Amino acid sequence: MADPAALDIGPDPTLLLMDDDEPFLRRLARAMEKRGFDVKTALSVAEGTAIVEGGAPAYAVLDLRLEDGNGLDVVEKLREKRPDSRIVVLTGYGAIATAVAAVKFGATDYLSKPADANDITNALLAGEEDKPPPPENPMSADRVRWEHIQRVFELCDRNVSETARRLNMHRRTLQRILAKRSPR
Known part of the structure; x- marks a missing residue:
C-alpha cells in the first residue's frame, strides 16, 4: 500500500x-x-x-x-x-x-x-511524461480472451449464434465458454 x-x-x-x-x-x-x-x-x-x-x-x-x-x-x-x-x-x-x-x-x-x-x-x-509502472497483477491471457468474448457477446445483444459467427467459433464451444466462471 x-x-x-x-x-x-x-x-x-x-x-x-x-x-x-x-x-x-x-x-x-x-x-x-x-x-x-x-x-x-x-x-x-x-x-x-x-x-x-x-x-x-x-x-x-x-x-x-x-x-x-x-x-x-x-x-x-x-x-x-x-x-x-x-x-x-x-x-x-x-x-x-x-x-x-x-x-x-x-x-x-x-x-x-x-x-x-x-x-x-x-x-x-502520474505526471504528463511519467508512464505508470506496469500493473502488479496483470490479466492472464485466458482472462483477456474471456473478456473479449464477453464484450463481443454483449455487443451482439447476448445472441450466442451471432457471437459465435463473429468470433469464427462453433456455437457449442462458445456456449461452454459462456457457462464457465471467468478465469483469473
Whole structure:
C-alpha cells in the first residue's frame, strides 16, 4: 500500500469514484481515503453528473459502462467544469477502441478491471511524461480472451449464434465458454 505522506496529491484532494459495482466502489473508496483523498462516490451516470455539477473534483475514477449510460458522458462534463482534473477510466471490457475514445474525451489514463487501488493511484498521480509502472497483477491471457468474448457477446445483444459467427467459433464451444466462471 502506498504511504499517504509520500503521495503528492496536491492542494485539492477531491476524488469522484463512479462505478455500478457497489462492493467494489466501497472498497476502493476506503482505500483511496486511506491514501489521503476526499472521496465522493456515485453508482450511476446521473449521480456522477450531479456531483460534478455541484463542484468538480480534482480527480475522478469512472467506470465506462453503467446501467444508466456511459462514463464518457461524465468525462466530458468534468472536462467542461474543470479542465485540469485528472481522470482515469475503468472498464471490465478493455479494448484499444474504448481506450482511444476515453483519451479523446479527455481521460488522463485508462485501466482495465481488475485494477487495484495502487494501480489507480499511480495512474491518477502520474505526471504528463511519467508512464505508470506496469500493473502488479496483470490479466492472464485466458482472462483477456474471456473478456473479449464477453464484450463481443454483449455487443451482439447476448445472441450466442451471432457471437459465435463473429468470433469464427462453433456455437457449442462458445456456449461452454459462456457457462464457465471467468478465469483469473
